[in-house]
Amino acid sequence: MLFTPTVVKNLLKKPATRNYPFVVREGFPMYRGELTINIDDCIFCGSCSRKCPSQCITVDKQAGTWQCDPHACVYCGYCRDACPTKCLDMKDVHRAPMTEKITWIEQGTPPKPKKKKAAAPKKEAEAPVAEAKVEKAEEAKPAKKAAPKKKAAKKK
Amino acid sequence: MATTVIPFGPQHPVLPEPVHLTLKVEDEIVKEAIPALGYVHRGLEKLADIRDYHQMITVCERVCGICSMIHAVCYSQAIEELMDIEIPDRAALLRVIWSELHRTHSHLLWLGLFADAFGFESLFMQFWKIRERIMDINEATTGSRVIVSVNVIGGVRADLSPDQIRWILSEIDIVEKEVRQLQDTIMNDYTVKARTCGVGTLTKEQAYELGAAGPTLRGSGVAQDMRMLGYGGYSQIDFEPIVETSGDCWARSTVRFRECLQSMDLVRQAISKLPEGDIRVKVKGNPPEGEAYARVEQPRGECVYYIKGNGTKHLDRLRIRTPTFANIPPLLAMMPECELADVPVIILSIDPCISCTER
Numbered sequence: 197m198l199f200t201p202t203v204v205k206n207l208l209k210k211p212a213t214r215n216y217p218f219v220v221r222e223g224f225p226m227y228r229g230e231l232t233i234n235i236d237d238c239i240f241c242g243s244c245s246r247k248c249p250s251q252c253i254t255v256d257k258q259a260g261t262w263q264c265d266p267h268a269c270v271y272c273g274y275c276r277d278a279c280p281t282k283c284l285d286m287k288d289v290h291r292a293p294m295t296e297k298i299t300w301i302e303q304g305t306p307p308k309p310k311k312k313k314a315a316a317p318k319k320e321a322e323a324p325v326a327e328a329k330v331e332k333a334e335e336a337k338p339a340k341k342a343a344p345k346k347k348a349a350k351k352k
Numbered sequence: 353m354a355t356t357v358i359p360f361g362p363q364h365p366v367l368p369e370p371v372h373l374t375l376k377v378e379d380e381i382v383k384e385a386i387p388a389l390g391y392v393h394r395g396l397e398k399l400a401d402i403r404d405y406h407q408m409i410t411v412c413e414r415v416c417g418i419c420s421m422i423h424a425v426c427y428s429q430a431i432e433e434l435m436d437i438e439i440p441d442r443a444a445l446l447r448v449i450w451s452e453l454h455r456t457h458s459h460l461l462w463l464g465l466f467a468d469a470f471g472f473e474s475l476f477m478q479f480w481k482i483r484e485r486i487m488d489i490n491e492a493t494t495g496s497r498v499i500v501s502v503n504v505i506g507g508v509r510a511d512l513s514p515d516q517i518r519w520i521l522s523e524i525d526i527v528e529k530e531v532r533q534l535q536d537t538i539m540n541d542y543t544v545k546a547r548t549c550g551v552g553t554l555t556k557e558q559a560y561e562l563g564a565a566g567p568t569l570r571g572s573g574v575a576q577d578m579r580m581l582g583y584g585g586y587s588q589i590d591f592e593p594i595v596e597t598s599g600d601c602w603a604r605s606t607v608r609f610r611e612c613l614q615s616m617d618l619v620r621q622a623i624s625k626l627p628e629g630d631i632r633v634k635v636k637g638n639p640p641e642g643e644a645y646a647r648v649e650q651p652r653g654e655c656v657y658y659i660k661g662n663g664t665k666h667l668d669r670l671r672i673r674t675p676t677f678a679n680i681p682p683l684l685a686m687m688p689e690c691e692l693a694d695v696p697v698i699i700l701s702i703d704p705c706i707s708c709t710e711r
């Protein structure tokens with residue numbers, strides 16, 4: 197009997213629910229929904245894949261591919277926060293349902309040639325000046341020279 | 353009288369989660385209950401070997417969907433203690449706000465399920481209707497309804513704007529008004545009392561000796577609440593633990609109902625004391641070798657996290673003790689001499705979370 201006033205109020209009010217498939221509530225602006233990427237801005241640094249707790253993102257810098265398993269994604273938004281170029285974004289809508297598993301691959305252009313060309317002449321230019329001035333710098337130079345060799349070996 | 357053995361669960365309409373109890377029954381009176389757990393074990397603690405200590409927050413949040421925020425807070429506190437990090441005041445109070453919102457929606461969810469267990473479907477719908485407002489606050493302020501993912505080591509990721517704070521306060525006023533309208537029904541209604549009063553009684557001594565936690569303990573008259581330790585932002589907030597003395601299902605539901613109202617008061621207090629400033633500090637390096645221990649109050653009771661660092665980005669050991677695990681021996685003590693029809697009500701009265709228990 198104590199619930200009767202609530203029952204009467206509910207009868208007189210409008211329904212508390214929506215007629216869902218036909219009436220869809222708008223998402224809140226901050227909602228972490230569908231993940232999107234602007235592949236043109238991506239520099240393939242791999243920050244997103246390193247931060248991803250579900251390890252659903254794979255970045256291949258050589259091939260210029262950004263790969264994601266949308267079914268493993270937990271929508272935490274860590275990748276979006278970690279992206280230095282802010283090319284990752286999350287829409288305020290749910291991802292559309294799928295009937296079969298897919299792997300989402302985006303093909304982009306990695307910006308590595310610019311870095312190589314810019315880095316090589318600088319080292320060559322700095323090397324003679326450093327040799328002439330300071331002897332202590334010799335200890336640091338082999339390490340600097342060794343680093344690019346290692347990178348090259350990895351790429352092969 | 354011959355004993356009949358009735359399996360209760362693992363799949364049972366009263367519970368969405370797989371708890372299995374073997375009930376030994378004589379003439380519809382339960383004589384003994386034997387639990388069997390382990391149906392949904394996921395091995396989340398072992399994941400600490402694969403995920404680094406930052407990524408483990410998202411794993412800890414997924415121990416339990418309902419108290420996800422508070423699991424993350426507990427894990428973050430343990431890591432922060434190990435790494436000797438002090439979080440900003442604003443972050444500590446923001447954690448309190450979201451934790452209390454989680455407690456409110458967890459209790460509202462449970463009150464609905466409890467009404468469902470004794471067959472009051474209309475009351476069940478009413479509580480869940482109110483809960484939607486809290487879920488909307490979560491979604492608007494953090495970006496997700498249940499798994500909020502706002503905790504990071506060293507603070508929180510999201511901040512509250514003045515507009516959002518005003519909106520939260522107005523929503524909480526509405527929620528409190530709507531919850532108070534149901535107070536008479538859940539506490540004084542004849543049919544509700546007939547199903548809950550004197551059912552599954554746990555005495556104060558039993559509750560203390562068997563190590564009950566949370567509302568199960570407080571419903572039996574022991575005033576023990578981990579928030580009284582003053583962890584995080586709780587040191588700046590005034591409150592008293594809510595205690596009932598009868599120790600039956602009615603007492604436990606009343607404790608949860610009153611805690612709902614208390615949580616909303618705590619949100620208001622935390623908002624009024626929210627200082628300006630940073631919401632997170634930068635964390636560098638890995639957890640050093642050593643151990644840390646954190647305990648917090650979840651909607652269901654005391655939760656304990658033990659971590660052991662080895663100087664790398666992976667933890668050596670992560671051990672979680674959840675409140676439902678502590679509440680299973682008291683549950684078995686409530687069962688003898690109860691009627692078979694009361695078993696679902698008694699099981700629900702401890703607010704069992706099996707995914708928490710088995711991790």
